[in-house]
Amino acid sequence: MVTDINMPVLSGIELIEQSNQLLAKPPKFVVLSGYDDFSYAQAAMRQRVAEYLLKPVDDEEIGELLVKLSRKIGDEIEAEHHQAKKELLAVSHMMNRLIQGEHGEAMEEQIKRSLKLEGNSELQCLLVWIENVFDPAEVSPLLTRGFEGETGCLFQDGCGRMGFVVQSGASVSGRLQEAAIQIHRELTERLDGPVIIAVSEPKRSLRSIRELYAQTVEVVERKRCLGKSGVFFYQECIRPVNRELLLQTFKTLLETVQEGDPEGITACVRESFAWIAAGPVELEWVKTHVADMEWSVCGLIKDLNGDPAALMKAQERQLGTLGEIRDYRALQAYMERFCLQAGALLSELKLSSESNTIYQVVQYVDREFRGRLQLQDLARHFHMNATYLGQLFKKTTGKPFNEYLNDKRIEEAKRLLKRSPLKISDVALQVGYPNTDYFINKFKLKTGMLPSAYKQDAGNSPDGPMGER
Incomplete structure (x- = not known):
């Protein structure tokens, strides 16, 4: 000036x-x-x-002076940036050790000095995820300026995300959301891309920083997978989800795929991902159950003499493999396309095999095996001769009707024994054996083991002395 x-x-x-x-x-x-x-x-x-x-x-003199001062100011700014980077690197090193669970008096004292901690103050952590490549020296001033006058500690984590730990006293809590929104607005405008700012709960003590950081990472990863951008508070966006109900939506989706209903498939996929968006569900957990559904659908296609490999290759060409998916947006698109294509293919295959009544009989047995089934009843239901149906059934499945039915029931019993706490008698009833002794006999003939021994070997506790009853 x-x-x-x-x-x-x-x-x-x-x-x-x-x-x-x-x-x-x-x-x-x-x-x-x-x-x-x-x-x-x-x-x-x-x-x-x-x-x-x-x-x-004269003009020449003032011009030379301004050029000299411009260079000097530029050198000072560069020196400040260099010093800021050194300080950020040093603090980041300490903070990363702390959030990885390492503790040490010297390290904690240094962080206390950086935070200017007063007694057992409450702390909160902010974590910034930026999709585009950015220069930390450009982002750091925005974070510190947003909390100007407050004590805080800026750091960069091992994934390159910028973090800020601030004392959440009365002066901060009232304007933390406002400051975070302003920082988000400036970063979005300057960097031209999605930005997520996650804010943890407030907690006391320096050692709580690890937990606070973990909260912000959980929020960032969740919102990133859902393709979101904005400011998100841990308390507001992490709610428990009923995984059993979520799995029920997957089961309904599989049934809708079998029916070949495109509108129903789209609605079921959206409902499933609405459940996912409502609570903390790990991406890999969801992918595992999507893979299970793929396996089931491919089995249905194969049963109808279709080509599941062709379906999967077409899916891979269009959207890649399931293992390559890294966020929920891509997973939803993948799942919806797969289910629509599979539903259409199953409808075509069913139309081509409608004249084959035995397919309908086998499907009926697969669906109703838990009930009281007899070959004579099936023959009446499908308007066929019982002897001819028995011959055709064996030719199609490779097993006589009673053997096929027992095998189906035993396979379901094995699944229940592995995955549920049901008593042996309850398992017997659920798979179609009202007489527990008869069930135990059939199970042992098929597997060479008693149900209680099989249950114990599968990793579940036995039902006790009366476990076989």
Whole structure:
């Protein structure tokens, strides 16, 4: 800034003095004066002016001075950035050790000094995820400026995300959301891409930083997978989800695929992902159950003499493999396309095999095996001769009707014994054996083991002394 000595209201020296007192980073001043009195020059030097020039000043002289000052200011800014990077690196190193569970008095004391911790203060962690490549030196000032006047510690985690731990006292809690929204707005405008700012719960003690950081990571990863951008608070977006109900939506989806209903498939997929969006469900957990459904659908296609491999290859060409998916947006698109294509293919295959009544019989047995089934009843239901149906059934499945039915029931019993706490007698009833002794006999003939032994071997506790009853 170029100023004169004598000006109305405020002299040049007073302007410089007040700027130095009030501004964190006052400008560099050049004084132009018509007075060669040494006292003026001495007063200016005390205020650390960049230059004191006597009038008149020619254009060449002032031009050279401005070029020199421009270089000096540039060098100072570069030095500040370099120092800020060094400090960020040092603090980040300490913070990353702390959030990985490492503790040490010296390290904790250093972080306390950085945070200027007062007693057992409450802390909160903010974590910033930016999709586009960014320069930490560009982002850091926005974070610190958002909490200007508050004690905080800026760091960069091992994944390159910027974090900020701040004391969540009364002065911060009232404006933390406002500051986070403002930071998000500026980052989004400047970096032109999705930005997620996650805010943890408040907790006390330095060692809670690890938990606070983990909360923000959970929020960031969840919102990133859902393709979201914005400011998100841990308390508001992490709610428990009933995984059994979510699995029920997958089961309904599989049934809808079998029916070949495109509108129903789309609605079921959206309902499933609405459940996923409502609570913390790990992406890999969901992918595992999508893979199970793929396996089931491919089995149905194969049973109808279709080509499941062709379906999967077409899916891979269009959207890649399930293992390559890294977020929920891509997973939803993958799942919806697969189910629609599979539903259409199953409908075609069923149409081509409608004349084959035995397929319908086998499907009926597969669906109703838990009930009381007899070959004579099936023959009446499908308007066939019982003897002919028995021959056709064996030719199609490779097993006589009763053997096929028992095998189906035993396979379901094995699944229940592995995965549920049901008693042996309850398992027998659920798979179609009202007589527990008869069930135990059939199970042992098929597997060579008693149900209780099989249950124990599968990793479940036995039902006790009366487990076989």
